[in-house]
Amino acid sequence: MTSTMERESPDTLSRGLGVFSLALGAAQVASPRGLVNLVGMEDTKRNRDLMLALGLRELASGVGILSQRQPAGWLQARVGGDVMDLALLGSALATDGRNRDRKRLGIAIAAVAGVLALDVLAARRATDGRRAGERSGIHVARSVTVLRSPEEVYAFWRDFQNLPRFMRHLESVHVTGDGRSHWRAKAPAGMSVEWDAEMVAERPNELIVWRSLPGSTVPNSGQVRFVEAPGGRGTEVHLELRYAPPGGKLGAVVAKLFGEEPGQQAADDLRRFKQVMETGEVVRSDASIHRHMHPAQPPEEPVSPELAGRTS
Amino acid sequence: MKANCWMGVQKVEVRDVPDPQILNQRDCIVRVTSSAICGSDLHLYDGYVPFMEAGDILGHEFMGEVVEVGRAVKNLKVGDRVVVPFPIACGDCAACRAEAYSLCENSNPNAKIPEKLFGHPVCGIFGYSHLTGGFAGGQAEYVRVPFADVGPLKIENGFSDDQVLFLSDILPTGYMGAEMCDIQPGEVVAVWGAGPVGVFAAASAKLLGAERVIAIDRFDYRLQMASRAGATDVVNYERLDGTTVVEALNEMTGGRGPDKCIDAVGMEAHAPGLAYVYDRAKQALRLETGRPIALREAIMACRSGGTVSVIGVYGGFVDKFPMGSVMNRSLTIKTGQCHVQRYMRPLLDRIERGEIDPTMVITHRMPLDEAPRGFDVFLNKRDNCEKVVLRI
Numbered sequence: 001m002t003s004t005m006e007r008e009s010p011d012t013l014s015r016g017l018g019v020f021s022l023a024l025g026a027a028q029v030a031s032p033r034g035l036v037n038l039v040g041m042e043d044t045k046r047n048r049d050l051m052l053a054l055g056l057r058e059l060a061s062g063v064g065i066l067s068q069r070q071p072a073g074w075l076q077a078r079v080g081g082d083v084m085d086l087a088l089l090g091s092a093l094a095t096d097g098r099n100r101d102r103k104r105l106g107i108a109i110a111a112v113a114g115v116l117a118l119d120v121l122a123a124r125r126a127t128d129g130r131r132a133g134e135r136s137g138i139h140v141a142r143s144v145t146v147l148r149s150p151e152e153v154y155a156f157w158r159d160f161q162n163l164p165r166f167m168r169h170l171e172s173v174h175v176t177g178d179g180r181s182h183w184r185a186k187a188p189a190g191m192s193v194e195w196d197a198e199m200v201a202e203r204p205n206e207l208i209v210w211r212s213l214p215g216s217t218v219p220n221s222g223q224v225r226f227v228e229a230p231g232g233r234g235t236e237v238h239l240e241l242r243y244a245p246p247g248g249k250l251g252a253v254v255a256k257l258f259g260e261e262p263g264q265q266a267a268d269d270l271r272r273f274k275q276v277m278e279t280g281e282v283v284r285s286d287a288s289i290h291r292h293m294h295p296a297q298p299p300e301e302p303v304s305p306e307l308a309g310r311t312s
Numbered sequence: 313m314k315a316n317c318w319m320g321v322q323k324v325e326v327r328d329v330p331d332p333q334i335l336n337q338r339d340c341i342v343r344v345t346s347s348a349i350c351g352s353d354l355h356l357y358d359g360y361v362p363f364m365e366a367g368d369i370l371g372h373e374f375m376g377e378v379v380e381v382g383r384a385v386k387n388l389k390v391g392d393r394v395v396v397p398f399p400i401a402c403g404d405c406a407a408c409r410a411e412a413y414s415l416c417e418n419s420n421p422n423a424k425i426p427e428k429l430f431g432h433p434v435c436g437i438f439g440y441s442h443l444t445g446g447f448a449g450g451q452a453e454y455v456r457v458p459f460a461d462v463g464p465l466k467i468e469n470g471f472s473d474d475q476v477l478f479l480s481d482i483l484p485t486g487y488m489g490a491e492m493c494d495i496q497p498g499e500v501v502a503v504w505g506a507g508p509v510g511v512f513a514a515a516s517a518k519l520l521g522a523e524r525v526i527a528i529d530r531f532d533y534r535l536q537m538a539s540r541a542g543a544t545d546v547v548n549y550e551r552l553d554g555t556t557v558v559e560a561l562n563e564m565t566g567g568r569g570p571d572k573c574i575d576a577v578g579m580e581a582h583a584p585g586l587a588y589v590y591d592r593a594k595q596a597l598r599l600e601t602g603r604p605i606a607l608r609e610a611i612m613a614c615r616s617g618g619t620v621s622v623i624g625v626y627g628g629f630v631d632k633f634p635m636g637s638v639m640n641r642s643l644t645i646k647t648g649q650c651h652v653q654r655y656m657r658p659l660l661d662r663i664e665r666g667e668i669d670p671t672m673v674i675t676h677r678m679p680l681d682e683a684p685r686g687f688d689v690f691l692n693k694r695d696n697c698e699k700v701v702l703r704i
Contacts, residue, residue: 145406147404147409233406264424271423275402275418278404278405278417279404279405279459280337280384283418283419283420283436284421284458285335285422285447286332287421287442287446287447
């Protein structure tokens with residue numbers, strides 16, 4: 001099972017600035033004296049210590065930008081850092097040290113100002129991106145390979161009433177005709193959430209796209225693609241889901257409904273889909289049905305006696 | 313019913329638990345007649361396999377009589393006598409179609425746990441933690457067997473339980489260890505560990521045409537058992553007087569090293585000296601999950617261009633893995649949980665022809681009630697213990 005979970009990741013500019021921070025920071029930490037001389041500051045112990053501290057700050061920003069999916073905060077920190085650098089260089093220019101180099105200081109100030117402009121741009125982009133991400137909600141993509149032909153897999157999925165057999169959060173889906181369907185999902189504390197959906201696009205044996213109708217409490221859409229797997233290994237099923245959880249209390253309920261990790265829920269649903277297609281039903285262990293935390297013990301109550309042949 | 317339950321590290325208890333039920337239409341329920349304690353149960357016992365919970369029923373080597381079948385099971389009927397393979401396998405997925413049953417893609421309801429730990433999921437296994445599905449095990453009076461139309465082997469012809477019980481795990485596991493070595497005429501095979509799996513690996517290596525089979529262990533009684541099974545030479549690594557196992561094996565093979573090496577020890581290896589202290593300490597601190605001492609030796613000892621076959625169980629990460637030796641000397645590593653279903657029928661035929669006698673490893677028989685004593689005896693090798701079988 002492969003997976004991607006898309007969130008905002010640093011764009012090229014942000015990554016570039018992150019790398020720049022790391023490189024500059026490394027140079028400042030490795031050779032504070034070299035950098036003090038390079039920017040034309042006076043070579044004193046105080047300035048060298050200052051350069052070392054600035055280097056550590058740069059390293060932190062660089063690591064922060066590159067390791068975060070949403071680097072907006074770190075990019076804003078870079079903007080603050082640039083302003084601080086400009087202030088320091090400005091005060092170096094203003095002081096009357098014997099060994100300062102006005103020309104070099106001027107170049108350094110121009111360079112930092114240029115970087116500041118880039119930082120402001122990147123920080124603004126990242127912040128906007130984050131807001132847009134919040135608006136568009138959760139996007140999950142997961143896939144699984146099923147040892148069945150695209151025709152079989154497509155036909156099963158195309159009948160939306162089958163979805164609750166493997167999508168655990170769904171209670172029922174009723175096809176109401178005309179490409180429309182009514183969905184009902186379980187929510188915590190005996191609640192449920194309902195919405196109507198419509199089929200937006202389909203290509204037999206290849207693609208099904210659906211989305212909730214306007215006005216749904218949980219605007220959502222889904223797309224499943226079926227691709228013949230190479231080497232006669234059946235069908236790759238690529239599922240993409242988007243949810244826009246509403247705000248407030250209902251939002252919290254809906255968040256729980258779709259699992260703490262929507263990607264995991266989608267992966268588990270696909271695994272159950274594969275089990276149904278390949279073995280005929282969802283596979284259960286004592287652990288998967290027993291309440292509380294004693295899973296490898298048999299259940300205490302009959303689960304579904306109709307399953308047994310009752311030959312004894 | 314009564315069942316032997318894991319209650320914590322080095323603590324098992326026979327408790328009254330509810331009877332199992334049919335949960336899927338391809339299940340059957342088996343009344344267990346014999347159930348063995350496996351070396352890999354000791355890894356659970358010692359707490360080295362994660363995702364165990366108090367109350368979990370142990371046991372993955374068992375056989376018995378079918379007492380109930382789900383409505384989709386057509387090949388078995390009530391009263392049939394069956395041996396049940398330890399990997400639970402659906403028979404329908406790509407892995408099962410390729411006879412790689414322990415890689416079954418459908419039989420582990422907790423697949424997301426091994427997927428995170430191992431990268432991709434593994435099959436369900438009876439009584440072997442929630443990592444492998446949380447299936448109740450067979451050290452119990454009754455057990456639910458999923459995919460009963462795929463795994464269980466019907467036993468006719470009047471074999472005793474002792475003769476066929478080990479088709480569930482250790483005999484096929486040892487055999488697969490030797491088979492993965494692709495033994496050629498004239499080759500020397502070394503086997504680390506003379507526990508039941510190592511003994512069967514040694515026996516199988518001889519059956520598959522090895523010129524010489526060298527068994528390595530620290531207990532003379534186990535090495536004697538390996539000799540009776542087919543080992544031509546033995547090394548007791550605690551009696552080497554300053555030479556290492558690798559040096560001893562070099563000496564025994566004219567400096568070449570064994571052509572094929574089988575690790576039938578796994579993650580709780582022992583060794584004299586500092587390596588053991590190092591790994592034991594790291595393991596205790598959870599800095600590594602396995603002590604790969606036997607595996608490191610097998611790699612270092614193996615002839616250049618040879619094969620290292622790993623059937624000892626590992627659960628997570630190991631340290632100081634000699635990858636340079638593997639790469640620069642063109643070694644092949646082959647490994648896997650045994651695809652038991654693939655080997656049961658052919659090995660039953662070998663038992664029938666008298667080519668191998670699995671009963672030879674049994675040293676202790678006791679009732680289910682005494683399972684806790686069985687674990688203690690087996691873990692501490694008391695009373696020259698090799699294999700404990702519970703009669704139920």
